[in-house]
Amino acid sequence: MFGLYESAYGLISWQNMVMLLIGGALIYLGIAKKVEPILLVPIGFGIFVVNLPLAHLMVFTPDGLPAEGGIAEIAEGKIGVLNLVYNYGFRTELIPLFIFLGLGTMIDFGPTIARPISLIYGAAAQLGVFVVFLIAYLTGIFTPNEAACVGIIGGSDGPPTVIVTLALAPHLLGPITMVAYSYMALVPIIQPPIIRLLCTKKERSIYMKPMIREVSKLECILFPIIVFIIATLLVPGCAPLIGMMMFGNLLKVCGVTDRLAQAGGILNDILLILLGITVGSMMPAQVFFQPKTLLIFIFAVLAFVFSTIGGIMAAKITNLFVKTKINPIIGAAGVSAIPMAARVAQREGQRANPKNFLLMHALGPNMSGAIGTAVVAGILLGMLK
């Protein structure tokens, strides 16, 4: 009589309650602890959205996939507005690709250009992708496609993770993207113990001059063009990701499209709102409370650990061949969680030797990690799609 017949109180399950607590925890981490608020606050709210019965902002099929449909289905109440965002923004890969474009307009590849070997650290830091693929597949629980999607979390880069998962295992998009984005915020917690375990105090104390070589404008302009052409010729599957990122970067560095570059940054922010809330809304209790989802949480930590190990080992191997030793901590920044991994390297370096200022050196591998993950995404798509 008072509209109470549609009340959702009676429909909420204990699983929904747990999900609401998780969503609340993410919002708390974002607001109170300032941990990746741009991502965690929308993701946390998205979890609320999908776990409140009858909210109808995101509707799932009994198979645990977002219901398909368009405007007409919204009018009929069959799907919610976030289904529309998912169907047109994610399923078409539009949102993750344009986020990569926006990222390109914000990235300064100067440190990578100044020391191109940084790219190798970025590649080495993809170790976690392949090790976790192996582990996940060998458990027999994950199919090769699913295992690849779990592994790519180790690249610590959102858009490639979304694109690979959409192509190979769309039913796991919710847990994988949520884990990928929320674990990026945990890089400052996961990495330091591994760095201290793998590098001696002497290695961590290696002093590196704070400044890197100045890079000319021509080099900055040629960089995105060279990377795009070579990477696309060698791994065509990475063309959308690398292409978007390099296009965005070209807009930034060419000096005549500043307005477009600024628009890329704004576009990125707008899309992050849609990405965050949609990713959160991909986590209904029915999807979360599955053994596979819980395993993804464990394997994702392993992926980050092995990727960090890969980057550090590559830097250590380099030291066997060069006269001026480099601080192996910067290899850990090859895990492309930009810029957290670089900040961790800076902090750990200064902790071991207060004179050290590794940030500029760590940014090179950090940016290279984004290129490395895009290449790996292309390779996985080429092999498994």
Added chain:
Amino acid sequence: MGTIDWDIVKTIAGMGYLLTFIVVGIVSLAVWLTGLIIMKSARAITEEKPEENGHGE
């Protein structure tokens, strides 16, 4: 529990990582070479300029 296809394991876990290094290595080499050429030519231009302008010795 599914059966393990070892070909997939070898192809993806082994070849995938190796291929990543090859692709990124080539990109890295190209970036390094480009930087080297630009730096050399910039140095050559700055060395030649004083003479061109009649300010050289």
